[in-house]
Amino acid sequence: MTPTPPAPSDIARARCATGVCLGVEGVGDDRVEVRLTCPEVAELARPGEFCQLQVGPGPVPLLRRPFSVCRADPEGGVLAFYLGVVGEGTARLAALRRGDRVGVLGPLGRGFTVPDPPATLLMVAGGLGAAPFPLLAQACHRRGVALAWLNGAASAGRLYPAERLGAPVASHCATEDGSRGARGLLTDILGPLLATADRVAACGPNRMLAQVASIVAEATPRVPLEVSLEAPMGCGFGTCLGCAVPVRAGDGARALALCCRTGPVMAAERVDWSRLLALPPAHAA
Ligand SMILES: Cc1cc2nc3c(=O)[nH]c(=O)nc-3n(C[C@H](O)[C@H](O)[C@H](O)COP(=O)(O)OP(=O)(O)OC[C@H]3O[C@@H](n4cnc5c(N)ncnc54)[C@H](O)[C@@H]3O)c2cc1C
Numbered sequence: 001m002t003p004t005p006p007a008p009s010d011i012a013r014a015r016c017a018t019g020v021c022l023g024v025e026g027v028g029d030d031r032v033e034v035r036l037t038c039p040e041v042a043e044l045a046r047p048g049e050f051c052q053l054q055v056g057p058g059p060v061p062l063l064r065r066p067f068s069v070c071r072a073d074p075e076g077g078v079l080a081f082y083l084g085v086v087g088e089g090t091a092r093l094a095a096l097r098r099g100d101r102v103g104v105l106g107p108l109g110r111g112f113t114v115p116d117p118p119a120t121l122l123m124v125a126g127g128l129g130a131a132p133f134p135l136l137a138q139a140c141h142r143r144g145v146a147l148a149w150l151n152g153a154a155s156a157g158r159l160y161p162a163e164r165l166g167a168p169v170a171s172h173c174a175t176e177d178g179s180r181g182a183r184g185l186l187t188d189i190l191g192p193l194l195a196t197a198d199r200v201a202a203c204g205p206n207r208m209l210a211q212v213a214s215i216v217a218e219a220t221p222r223v224p225l226e227v228s229l230e231a232p233m234g235c236g237f238g239t240c241l242g243c244a245v246p247v248r249a250g251d252g253a254r255a256l257a258l259c260c261r262t263g264p265v266m267a268a269e270r271v272d273w274s275r276l277l278a279l280p281p282a283h284a285a
Pocket residue numbers: 050061065066067068069081082083084085086087088089090091128131132229230231232233264281282283285
C-alpha cells in the first residue's frame with residue numbers, strides 16, 4: 001500500500017548560522033570529517049537531516065551545498081560532516097583550516113525514524129552514504145535499539161570505520177575489490193541480514209537504494225525501509241524546485257515531491273524508482 005505523503009519538514013527549525021572550523025580529519029582514503037563549532041544548529045539536528053553549507057566567501061560557487069549531519073553534539077556545540085571531494089565545493093570544505101568561518105543553514109529536511117525498542121535497526125550505507133549514520137546510531141543506542149551495520153565501498157580504505165559510529169553494532173561489509181569483507185556489492189550480502197531486522201535505513205547512491213528497495217520488498221515486505229535520497233539541491237528549503245523527485249501518489253498516480261522538504265529520507269515504497277533512475281546523473285549517480 002502506498003503510504004500517506006508525509007508533511008513537509010518544518011523550515012522554521014532551521015537556523016542561518018556561522019560555523020567556525022575546529023579541524024578537518026582524514027578518514028580512510030580520500031574522505032574527511034569537517035568539524036565546526038555551531039551550537040545553534042548542533043542542538044537542533046536530528047538523524048538524517050542535512051545542512052546547506054556555504055562553500056566559499058565569494059559569489060562563486062554561488063549555491064550552498066547539501067551535507068547530511070554526521071554528528072551533532074549539543075553540549076559541545078559541535079557539528080560534523082563526512083565528505084569526499086567531487087568538485088569545487090567539496091574541495092573547499094576539505095581544505096578548511098581551524099578558525100575558518102562557514103555559513104551553515106540547517107537543520108533541513110525530514111530525517112530517519114528512530115524506532116522504539118525492542119527493535120533491531122539495520123543501517124545500510126554505500127560509500128559516502130555512511131554520513132548520516134553516526135547520529136542515527138547514537139540516537140538509537142540511547143533509546144535501547146539494537147543495531148546492525150552493512151557498509152559497502154570500492155575498497156577497504158573507503159569503508160566508514162564502524163568504531164566511529166559511536167554505538168555497538170553487528171558489523172558487515174563488502175568491498176568491490178575484495179580488500180575487506182565480502183568481494184562485491186553490499187546488495188550481494190544484504191538478503192540474509194534482513195532476517196533479524198525490524199527496520200532498515202539506507203543511504204547511498206540512488207541506484208544502490210533502488211536495489212536495496214527491491215531486495216527488501218522481495219525478501220521481507222513487512223520490514224519498513226527508509227531511504228535517504230540524493231537530488232540536486234539549489235536552496236534546500238523548497239523554493240528553487242530543483243530537487244523534485246518522482247514519487248507514487250496515494251492513488252498510484254505519478255507525482256513529484258521536493259526532496260529537500262519531504263525528504264531526503266522517504267519511505268522506499270513511496271519512491272517511483274524507475275522514473276527516478278531515468279533522471280540525469282545528479283539524481284541517478
Ligand atoms: C540531502 C543531501 C545530503 C548529502 N550529504 C552528503 C554528505 O554527507 N557527504 C557528501 O560527501 N556528500 C553529500 N551529498 C552530496 C553533496 O551535496 C555533493 O557531492 C556536493 O554538493 C558536490 O558539490 P561540489 O561543488 O564539490 O561538486 P559539483 O562541482 O557541484 O559537482 C560535482 C559532481 O557531483 C555531482 N553532484 C553534485 N551535487 C550532487 C548531489 N546533490 N547529489 C549527487 N551528486 C551530486 C554532480 O553531478 C557532479 O558530477 C549530499 C547530497 C544531498 C542532496
